[in-house]
Amino acid sequence: xxxxxxxxxxxxxxxxxxxxxxxxxxxxxxxxxxxxxxxxxxxxxxxxxxxxxxxxxxxxxxxxxxxxxxxxxxxxxxxxxxxxxxxxxxxxxxxxxxxxxxxxxxxxxxxxxxxxxxxxxxxxxxxxxxxxxxxxxxxxxxxxxxxxxxxxxxxxxxxxxxxxxxxxxxxxxxxxxxxxxxxxxxxxxxxxxxxxxxxxxxxxxxxxxxxxxxxxxxxxxxxxxxxxxxxxxxxxxxxxxxxxxxxxxxxxxxxxxxxxxxxxxxxxxxxx
Amino acid sequence: xxxxxxxxxxxxxxxxxxxxxxxxxxxxxxxxxxxxxxxxxxxxxxxxxxxxxxxxxxxxxxxxxxxxxxxxxxxxxxxxxxxxxxxxxxxxxxxxxxxxxxxxxxxxxxxxxxxxxxxxxxxxxxxxxxxxxxxxxxxxxxxxxxxxxxxxxxxxxxxxxxxxxxxxxxxxxxxxxxxxxxxxxxxxxxxxxxxxxxxxxxxxxxxxxxxxxxxxxxxxxxxxxxxxxxxxxxxxxxxxxxxxxxxxxxxxxxxxxxxxxxxxxxxxxxxxxxxxxxxxxxxxxxxxxxxxxxxxxxxxxxxxxxxxxxxx
Numbered sequence: 001x002x003x004x005x006x007x008x009x010x011x012x013x014x015x016x017x018x019x020x021x022x023x024x025x026x027x028x029x030x031x032x033x034x035x036x037x038x039x040x041x042x043x044x045x046x047x048x049x050x051x052x053x054x055x056x057x058x059x060x061x062x063x064x065x066x067x068x069x070x071x072x073x074x075x076x077x078x079x080x081x082x083x084x085x086x087x088x089x090x091x092x093x094x095x096x097x098x099x100x101x102x103x104x105x106x107x108x109x110x111x112x113x114x115x116x117x118x119x120x121x122x123x124x125x126x127x128x129x130x131x132x133x134x135x136x137x138x139x140x141x142x143x144x145x146x147x148x149x150x151x152x153x154x155x156x157x158x159x160x161x162x163x164x165x166x167x168x169x170x171x172x173x174x175x176x177x178x179x180x181x182x183x184x185x186x187x188x189x190x191x192x193x194x195x196x197x198x199x200x201x202x203x204x205x206x207x208x209x210x211x212x213x214x215x216x217x218x219x220x221x222x223x224x225x226x227x228x229x230x231x232x233x234x235x236x237x238x239x240x241x242x243x244x245x246x247x248x249x250x251x252x253x254x255x256x257x258x259x260x261x262x263x264x265x266x267x268x269x270x271x272x
Numbered sequence: 273x274x275x276x277x278x279x280x281x282x283x284x285x286x287x288x289x290x291x292x293x294x295x296x297x298x299x300x301x302x303x304x305x306x307x308x309x310x311x312x313x314x315x316x317x318x319x320x321x322x323x324x325x326x327x328x329x330x331x332x333x334x335x336x337x338x339x340x341x342x343x344x345x346x347x348x349x350x351x352x353x354x355x356x357x358x359x360x361x362x363x364x365x366x367x368x369x370x371x372x373x374x375x376x377x378x379x380x381x382x383x384x385x386x387x388x389x390x391x392x393x394x395x396x397x398x399x400x401x402x403x404x405x406x407x408x409x410x411x412x413x414x415x416x417x418x419x420x421x422x423x424x425x426x427x428x429x430x431x432x433x434x435x436x437x438x439x440x441x442x443x444x445x446x447x448x449x450x451x452x453x454x455x456x457x458x459x460x461x462x463x464x465x466x467x468x469x470x471x472x473x474x475x476x477x478x479x480x481x482x483x484x485x486x487x488x489x490x491x492x493x494x495x496x497x498x499x500x501x502x503x504x505x506x507x508x509x510x511x512x513x514x515x516x517x518x519x520x521x522x523x524x525x526x527x528x529x530x531x532x533x534x535x536x537x538x539x540x541x542x543x544x545x546x547x548x549x550x551x552x553x554x555x556x557x558x559x560x561x562x563x564x565x566x567x568x569x570x571x572x573x574x575x576x577x578x579x580x581x582x583x584x
Contacts (some may be wrong), residue, residue: 033454053577054542055578056528056542056543057542080490098519104508111457199497200491200497200535201491201495201496201497202495202496203494206492206495207494207495208496227538233538234529234536236541240549254531255499255531258531259531261491263538264535264537264539
């Protein structure tokens with residue numbers, strides 16, 4: 001429980017002691033704070049498995065994407081983003097837009113609020129986004145309440161296994177210019193180390209991720225969907241040598257390392 | 273949040289006990305105003321990135337035109353008890369706080385759901401304060417919801433006796449809902465919506481923030497790098513365009529974002545223009561630094577992928 005919340009509750013107690021009536025159980029207070037177990041699952045956005053177009057106008061086909069994480073946290077503070085009204089996407093949107101209209105962030109004002117739950121992976125854990133099925137992660141613990149936002153914690157060091165070859169995130173694939181003016185495809189292997197992601201966030205902590213608002217009253221499952229299309233959105237592939245399929249061009253790209261730390265790259269939901 | 277709701281109930285109970293009989297909480301008034309704060313009225317100075325532009329620019333707005341629609345007050349169940357009759361047209365460069373609408377005779381209680389919209393100008397809007405009706409007509413003709421114009425200046429690094437100046441005239445078509453508004457925290461407490469008290473007038477300012485258009489980041493939270501305001505890249509867009517000294521949205525839409533400087537957090541598009549257009553949706557606040565949930569309410573037009581596509 002945060003210091004901020006403790007202060008808040010203290011004020012509440014003082015006021016309640018002065019009030020002629022106290023809050024009743026009808027307000028939901030009877031169940032607030034009950035301990036629960038939260039199973040944890042990681043999935044990958046479907047559109048990352050087919051060719052997608054980046055913000056810089058490159059059609060990207062990913063063949064590999066892995067990120068190393070160490071834990072997740074859940075909060076009651078609303079995320080600094082708001083969903084747009086649903087609309088039926090046009091063909092071009094389906095092809096070319098992976099993110100239009102999904103969020104409008106309000107910079108600098110996000111307040112996480114009360115921590116409601118967390119899962120500790122027990123160390124740096126590689127999450128293979130191209131695994132054939134969702135990745136089951138260790139169970140987390142939490143308390144009942146309204147869940148609204150989350151923190152995705154990138155690992156401070158690479159996992160002991162060699163799946164990410166000593167890095168924090170990897171994305172491999174090919175890219176061609178969307179308008180057809182491209183040279184040969186760019187075969188890339190983008191890398192992000194902890195130092196790279198630390199250019200954007202402190203402690204590897206990606207704060208303010210959307211957790212679809214849920215009134216959590218019992219054990220359930222938190223699913224985090226990782227969106228590698230966001231990782232690639234601001235990568236300027238024109239700066240990379242073409243490489244080959246067998247020997248892709250390796251690069252630490254600022255757009256990539258920023259994308260790995262983008263709060264929009266991690267979307268959470270709860271199901272009982 | 274549950275605790276906050278509980279606190280609201282306690283407050284209402286206290287007020288009820290202190291001010292009226294248990295069965296008649298009385299009635300009060302909720303007034304909505306708007307103000308652009310010093311950044312809009314007086315300008316944005318050079319500074320450290322939070323108090324002013326980090327790259328030496330300063331800026332003065334000549335117009336900051338906003339169309340407020342559908343200000344509403346509702347209770348926790350969503351029952352709307354007050355709603356604005358027609359949109360209001362405001363130029364927040366005009367001095368002082370301006371009245372938008374006053375809702376009298378509301379039952380004295382907490383109303384946790386307050387919302388408003390900033391949408392396209394309409395011809396029959398009520399012109400507030402000293403706003404120019406000709407500006408309203410211009411926005412109606414062009415289908416705009418927000419319009420800003422002004423001049424930015426910076427000392428010329430090559431000749432300190434000279435100043436570089438850039439003008440801008442940017443009209444935005446963004447249609448945005450601001451709902452579930454809550455005040456900024458004071459002493460650890462953030463009030464959701466408003467609290468109307470017996471025989472009193474409570475004032476909620478729908479504050480417009482003039483610095484948001486120049487933010488360099490949308491990441492938030494304790495672990496994110498601080499968001500700074502920048503102008504160099506906007507000025508450079510004109511230099512790379514027709515270099516006539518006026519920065520157009522088209523020029524901004526032709527300037528790619530440098531991810532080593534800007535962090536859009538995955539918002540659509542990859543140009544300065546895309547980012548500025550998205551940021552135009554974030555200008556609306558509640559009671560100075562208070563927040564609302566921001567939601568796009570206009571359908572995405574066919575063939576639109578990035579925000580700039582709507583301005584071609």
